[in-house]
Amino acid sequence: MADRDQKETVVDQPLDQVPEEAPVEEPYQLTIKLPASGKLNEIKILVSARESIQDIKQSIMESPETCVHSCFYLKFNGKRINDFLELGEVENITTDSELELVEDAYTEKDVRLHVNRLRDLLGGPYKPNASAIGIDTALSYLTAVTGEIDEEITAEGEKKLEDLFSDEPVPEHAFTGVDVNAKSKLSDFVPKAFNRTPPQCLKSLALSGWNPVTHARRLNGDLLYLTVVTLENETLCITATSHGFYVNQSTLTEFNPRGRGKHAHSLIRLLQLVSPLFAKNFALAQDFITQHHMLEVLPINTYFPEQPWAVKPEVPTYDATRPAETLLNFGPDAAEASRDWNDELQSHRELPRTNLQERVFRERLIAKVQSEFTEAAVRGAMAVVQGSITPLNPLETEDAHMFVYNNIFFSKANDGRGTMEAVGGDAAAHVATNKDLEGVKIVNSVDPEGLSTLGSVIVDYKGVRVVAQSIVPGIFRRQDENAIVYGSVDNGDTVAADKTFHDLIGEQLAKSLHLAEHPVKDGQDHTVSLHTSLETKGLLGADGRRYLLDLYRLNPVDIEFQEAECQTKDGKPTYPHQMTLLRPELVSLYWEHKFRQWVKAKTEAIKAERAEEKKNSTDAAPDADKETKEGEAQDEEDEDDIKIDVNEFELTFNPDVFASQASGASKDEVEAQEQVVRDASKFLNDEIIPSLVLDFASYAISPLDGDALTKAMHRRGINMRYLGKLADLVSLSQDKRIQHIYDLAVQEMVVRASKRLLRKYLASCTLEESRSCIAHYFNCLLGEGVNNKPLPVVPFGKSRNDFEWTHLTPASLSKKLQEQVLLWFRFALTDNAVAQLKSLPTLREICLRVGIQIEAIDYRFHAFTDDEVKANADEDARLESLRAKNQKPTSRKNKKQQQALDALLALPPRRKTTFIPEDILNVMPTVKQAAPRSVFAEETFEAGKMSLAQGHRQLGLELLLESLTLHEQTYGYLHPETSKCYATLAMIYHHSEDREAALDLQRKAVIASERTLGVDHPETVHHYLNLGLFEHAAGRTKLALRYIRHALYYWDLLFGPGHPDSATADNNAGVMLQSLRDYPNSTKFFERACATQEAILGKDHVITATGYRVLAKAYTLESDFNKALAAERIAYGVFEKKLGEDDPRTKESSMWLKELTANATATAQRARIQQQQPTLMPTNAQAVSSTPAPAREIPKGELPIDQVMQFINGDSGAKGSKKAGKRSGNKRR
Template sequence: LTIESDDIAPALVQQHSAGERVGNDWNRGDTAVMNGDASHDQAEEADSKQDGNADADPAEDANEQEVIVIQDTGFTVKIQAPGTEPFDLQVSPQEMVQEIHQVLMDREDTCHRTCFSLQLDGNVLDNFAELKSIEGLQEGSLLKVVEEPYTVREARIHVRHIRDLLKSLDPSDAYNGVDCNSLSFLSVFTDGDLGDTGKRKKKGNELEQIDCTPPEHILPGSKERPLVPLQPQNKDWKPMQCLKVLTMSGWNPPPGNRKMHGDLMYLYIVTVEDRHVSITASTRGFYLNQSTTYVFNPKPANPSFLSHSLVELLSQISAAFKKNFTALQKKRVQRHPFERIATPFQVYSWTAPQIDHAMDCVRAEDAYTSRLGYEEHIPGQTRDWNEELQTTRELSRKNLPERLLRERAIFKVHSDFAAAAMRGAMAVIDGNVMAINPGEETRMQMFIWNNIFFSLGFDVRDHYRELGGDAAAHAAPTNDLNGVRAYSAVDVEGLYTLGTVVVDYRGYRVTAQSIIPGILEREQEQSVIYGSIDFGKTVVSHPKYLELLEKTSRPLKVQRHAVLNEKDTAVELCSSVECKGIIGNDGRHYILDLLRTFPPDLNYLPVEGEELAPESQKLGFPRQHRHRLACLRQELIEAFVEHRLVPLLVSWMHFNILCNIFTDPKSREVVLNACKAVGSISNTSFDIRFNPDIFSPGVRFSDDSTEDIQKQKQLLKDAAAFLVSCQVPSFVKDCLDHSSLPMDGATMTEGLHQRGINMRYLGTVLEFVDNMPAKAQLEHIYVRKGLFYILKMEFISNFTKTVIKTMHLICLGVELSALSAAVSHFLNCLLSSFLDAVAHLPADELVSRRKNRKRRNRVPGGGDNTAWASLTPSELWKNITSEAQSYYHFNLQCESVDQAVEKYGLQKITLLREISIKTGIQILIKEYNFDSRHKPAFTEEDILNIFPVVKHVNPKASDAFHFFQSGQAKVQQGFLKEGCELISEALNLFNNVYGAMHVEICACLRLLARLNYIMGDHPEALSNQQKAVLMSERVLGIEHPNTIQEYMHLALYCFANGQLSTALKLLYRARYLMLVVCGEDHPEMALLDSNIGLVLHGVMEYDLSLRFLENALAINSKYHGPRSLKVALSHHLVARVYESKAEFRSALQHEKEGYTIYKNQVGEAHEKTKESSEYLKYLTQQAVALQRTMNEIYKNGSNASIMPLKFTAPSMASVLEQLNIINGIIFIPLSQKDLENLKAEVQRRQLMQDSGKIEEQQGGQLELDDKLPVDD
């Protein structure tokens, strides 16, 4: 039996003669897969609505049948490329011919070919044909690679591909954040692929060869937080230079007469041997010509070395190229594929080394052309994003293969659109795009680039004047994006939303949207046939929109309602008045301006004459907010409705049984009253919906709807009270139970959002923790103190929201040539102890040119404001405290960074990381002396770049997610093998939709690895977890809290697989990352230190082991209370090490502490107490034997007749057993009868949970046993 020791809800499952329960990991997996977007219930409801599958079980069975349809067996074909031996390639019938092209362009021996076709029996295969549709293609078929003539486009693709091959080991693209490259450092700590067992040392010699000493800064208690180890360099890797220069020739493009000779373009190359050559790319291939830098002579040189591939040509003219390119490709293919594959969305690094700026023809070409990717369907033309986005949504979805194809197309187009929108937004702010209204003020300008519309986040023409001005204009795009996300998740056929991306870059907020066909040809008043363009003063409606929006109203909890237009006529709406309906020239029904999709948050919307619920009032609500667009989150709406309905549903079910509810008139009256009580809009069913226009200024309702309006107002007040009276305490309880452990600002935000709590409530959460009743149990007092400390740390990190506002104001006003100086000055004022932080204006670059620029037509970032230079540290911190008070309503009481460090235990490096990530700053990776009072920490040379911060919709793989959930359910029901198969199938479906890299695939791999490990397949666990770590590094970031967790899991599997040295390196890496992200004082650090201590114990490094285990004991005592079961286990682990050191007095002392805790918490009869008692007896015997021996020695001197005491090193099996226990996996041998009884108990509890009784009947001793770690 395997039990997760820290989970609350018990579940027991069976595998042969062992069962298992996997708790927290499944929860974390759920979180990662949902990714904080629309709730699964809503998505599921929408899916069932669209697909007509109301009953879940038949749908699931159908899905399982459909999987068989798409799982045609693969087959093998032979590939014959020019100059190589034929080789076998495993393919799938669903693959397209193009995918074989990609495989060949990645293989070591064929990677230099790009312009070729695949032929079967002399027939050219269509690139976009599926293999199963090709006549005659079967097992063993021979596909020939045939070289094709080049075009200009194909020649450019070829040069780009060769450049990518030459830079395949160069991390500069990852540091610069281009082409979806990102960083990964796992291979530095694993010395290559973990699956390569041949590289592992023999187990017998393993202990002698391990260097266990960690760097000084990783040891417990170290105050040093170096930055350089964040991006370690692989000492074995030396950059191999194949060419000095590869660039486009200045003789491009070819003149007309040379075009007619087949010349496509000219390249200029300098080899490593310093040979300068000019190369012609022609339709037949590449050859040397006779041109020089100053003389154009396109005739072929003698010899010309005509080659179809540029690599073949360069290999003939440069021996160094041939040698180094071959070695480079060998190293490239040895890297794990997940280190090389592009991520779906760009991930940026907030630190980077100083990289030499080398000549790069592709980069230069990209910068000076509006390249949108050479994958365009029609070369030379921009993509019609709106048509692509809407066409993919119109694809059929009747069965699983169709849904997969549709979701894959949606995801691909969306990720392409997000990348193009990001590039366009940067081009707009950098001044590379002409405004469509260039005569207007900069703030009011709008732009069109690549068929995407861009607008800036300012209050144009006082549109938001009554709602908060620029503050409202800044908040509106994110509200609108949340609305787009919600309507996209419901996915109603015939209703269309715009592609929307929100980009924060250099202080500006840019909204990028796809363009409705025809909208630019007419005035807005003529276009809008539904909704209002002036916040409710004039309102129109349309029957088709009412029909479409009615389908979304139930899942989105939006009430259909009537408002009065300017003629006092009632107009029916099924959304907020701001939601506009426009029929495009393509005949599609679009909705836009979805900023009020969810109802207003009355806690931050004071309304004259309205009183909030007492729960809100006693906490000081309503409070003034900087704008009037504060909305409740969708997660809160879902939780509130569930909170209202579940108790009544349970009582209604019992009443139904007792009274035969459908025939008894009195019973019907009971249901009617119950519906009224919860605020349902129906008299016969519980259906709670919200009117989003309640409290909207300018919106009027008819007199006959007064009663309904009052009910809606009360419902909104109840929802606002529910947030502060239920959700905030629930979040704090999650932290107290350690089921939610935020490490940084991102995970704190995610945790709050999952409970439906907006970030503006962070001050309220802190107040709640601070005011928790002192009569709580002793343990909770300890936990409360620890939790308050964490929240204060996270609050300081999250107050960067207010810091960012100051930062943005600085960026908005500064001239571009002084931007790095402004940013470095801001960071000095925020983080440096140097009080005299005076900005230095670079006179040669800034002042001397300003006189000539007064009349210049400026781009958005081209101000000449130098007010930033007068900012002082005290002034900045004064602004921060006042902003914290006005936004979070929390008194920060800090006048400098050093006060914050002293008062809240803040780490400057942590704050630097938070600010850099949230604002897109990239700094030079070096050691910064924040505490120097003699010079500032940052100079302008330390600011390397500013990246965009991008928000967009994340399209979901719905079928894959359902399989994932079914797999989890199977595992928790006891069917381990079936669960593993379902999760494997979910992984295949995720890959089918998302490609190879995605955060949800990462969660899937982690759970598969966990199951592999529990089922005893350690190598497979290692392989899957290695992929999970690589993917987490690539798609989330190298120091993201999830990445740290993945490192810990991988270390456990490495230890179980006998790779002790690697396990230690991984754990040290995880500890360093955690120190940077949140510091040493965090509950998760106790688990990490326990892991490190145990591994060190296993390799007999007892003194080092004690340092980590005693630190874990201290942290557990702080956050769980000195009487908790975790502390008892920590005492036991420390005692074991002292026993190995023969320091039995110390061992006895710790084991007695553990025994006392067990006896008080679970009683003397409990197995854990008995085990501790037995171990105490053993330690006492050993101590007595040692003392007797010592006495003999003191009495008689050295005597050969005394038997030496045996101090045996701990066995690897016993260390692994303890590692499993602390990581929540415990194996207990059970008989078949025991298993049957346990299965029956699981089913009984499941039934109780379904009827809503589980919480009432589960408690006391049972709950304690569930949490209790059990040893063998």
């Protein structure tokens, strides 16, 4: 690659863009000496020099062996170590030093943390979080799916091929007795083996009613009182002192602080002393926790996790201390401890970043405080929507209300003041909030010094969009507009252009974002120059910082779309707003496109100029022939020596073009700027969107769900308003290979239209009314097959006329969806488009987009047959009869009979609709945030991948390992970006046959993806599929099949059958099942893969023919030579037609076709002879199986064993299964 690229034009690049190399660190293997009170004398821990002593203490507290300790310090060489030192800064410390753990005196805060730590341990890895917005937040199912492992990792990675003909019974596995073609059931969404409840250790642990401690007792060292009820039903009153814990003699009615003899520094140790059952069950609870992977237990600190859409109902658990969690966490002054979010965010951004260590530290703190700000913003936004906060301006209209809560400013995404009436009102305001958040992300990614952005979060909850922002100091105290020193607050009547602001934006932001400096006229005809849009504001805060606000117009207008669609035309309605801007990715792509064209033109010009000079010099030279060879060499040298200064290239975008009438530029300048924007808009329509369709057709991208499709479009700078155009292009192509893209695009348009309708309906509902609204909407959308006239469940005390949604019917909803899709996506849905939607994938998408958690049970979407209707009626009649008889005290039944009857009579009434309100278990907010990015970690990651692609494996691996360290230090272990890093490295180690490393990293990738993106996210599914491949390569095929089955279950929920990539997954499953000698099930997978390839690619495609070859091998292993012959014949026909007779695949297929034909002929002759002979039956035979015994009917000698081996392996020179396994294993998603 490097040699081939030498002749490419060299472009000067600044050296500071080259990733800085991190120093290699030697790990520290420390020995920690423990107090004599425990059973262990010491433990060993592995840490790095950059870890702080506080981090090391936290690791000790989280270790199962030392979890009883929470209040201690560490000593080295007899001296106490400062908790805030880094390990490498400790004087005379070495990589194998010995530290001493010394129990410390408690403070009130230490006691609270100690009690909370015990509650966390008792709650287990899935302890309910009272402040969580959803049910089952951030769960991982890996431990439940893994189960008991009864296989060892083998060095060879796979079993020998001779095992394929073993006489041993087929071992049980994940697909034993399973219908592999059955549809996924929603009731299986949570694995049956998943257990969230650890063994119970105490009946109750609560703060005592004798709190707070009196002043006199405080002088005695008392800090807190607890009441504990043990499993032995003994109620204990416990005193927490500065020296530890002891059982006092108080009761619920009498206070007596005297001790009862038992004392310990740790509350856990004390409870182990006074309660044998606690000691026993606490050990079991610790085992339960340690059975889970470390990442399943860790809290998520830097990412707002996704909530599952299908859940099991919550089972309430009694915890007397749960209402006092805030007190335990933050102390008695928690209500007064409001954080200054803006100062925290800005202070962290202003931290030094002169070297790698400072950059990593800065980025880690920014990520953490942003995550905490998001959590606080979500809680505040929910309180705003629920009406729990008084607005600052209660006399204004509700849409214009503003709120402050927990030092965060909240407003609703409506045009409450009419400032956007000209561009679309509320619809434009709704979009502007998205664009503003996008602008904040862009500015933060540039990371300009001297310019600040607000902490920003968008929360959609119950149909209302709330914008949460950090508060600029002094903004509520100012009575004038002098704080705005850049841009305009009155639509251009006055325009400010502070020089410092202008220079800061021009030097850093405008250059990175290709913003054009342009003159703007104000209302008094004064002209000033701006880099940003007129509507972007620069504010000077009371803290002296310069803030950029209202960043929704950082990018220019999509003028081609606006002129074509923002007016009534061709029977289509006018697009709802004119806030139709180009995406930042499109601006970057267009700039790079024009830059490449410029470089090419510049290079051609330089070459032409040099050629002309050469010609002139040649004409002047008398002996031209003598210098021919030297001239050719010089040409090559000149071609390599072409250098271009990139600073000469100029292409900038004016964000005010087509959006503002206040331009102060000349007519020619305005027309030139307009042309640049128009060309970018045309580039999107004429180049980018068609190229995406080509990428879909070539399977360069193959999205599984609407979210993946959205990301694929956004990465190419395509707005979602072009979904309709994308669907039209796919439809016009009439390419079966991308039929799934068309289906996905239509589904996505319906989902987005449903989100808009539900937003409107839910906004008029209270929280308790929302579940009836959602259930009725789902019945009209997805339940028409069960009931085409569903009746809504009207909330108590209301009538149908009180709500718009109660008048919905399947027919009216279908019409509304057609109108919405035409309005927003310029696409005409067919009349049966809604009826043809895939029910579960559509249900999933709507739940995720709107924020709905639904009960994970099996919902019926298709109509009942006549037989089912009759059976249901008979069963209902019998139940009614039983109920009537049960009311008459005539018959006597024993206890078991009565219990069975009661259970039968307690069955709920038969559903008349697919959904009922009780199916909706939660309505929660969906969140968008300006999540920080670690640019350096991402650049190192991309550099590593590029090195691998160029063949520099060792350098690529080192860069990726360095990137992983940076990701873990910046984002933490649980983050989608860290998960991608784990998965990439796991694949590299897999190809290097480092099984243990590959499996360890891939498990981390699975857990991090499950807990941050969701258990059924496409990334998670792909990680499970790869984990299955790695386990199979390591020799643990039964475990691999558990992962494959788990992944295929969610695959079916995500998309259903017919996705192109499902053929690869099915083939891999078939190969694994073959290695276990389960030939019938393996054949089913190969048949399904072949059917998918044929449906999408056609029967005459080489890939389909290859599928038939694989299928022929599967039939051969089943000794079904007739089917094998038929499949091989199809494969040979395609190979011969498409590849020619000389292609190795054609020759190999021809050879096996002859062998199979000869074998089929011999088998038929033998069958005719056997039919003519009398059959001897055993005297005790009761029946004859219709399935022949293939092993006896066709001896292995009929096809030579070595030829069967070669045929199965697909390579006439293969000698073992390892190569075949590698080929199948490399079919990576």
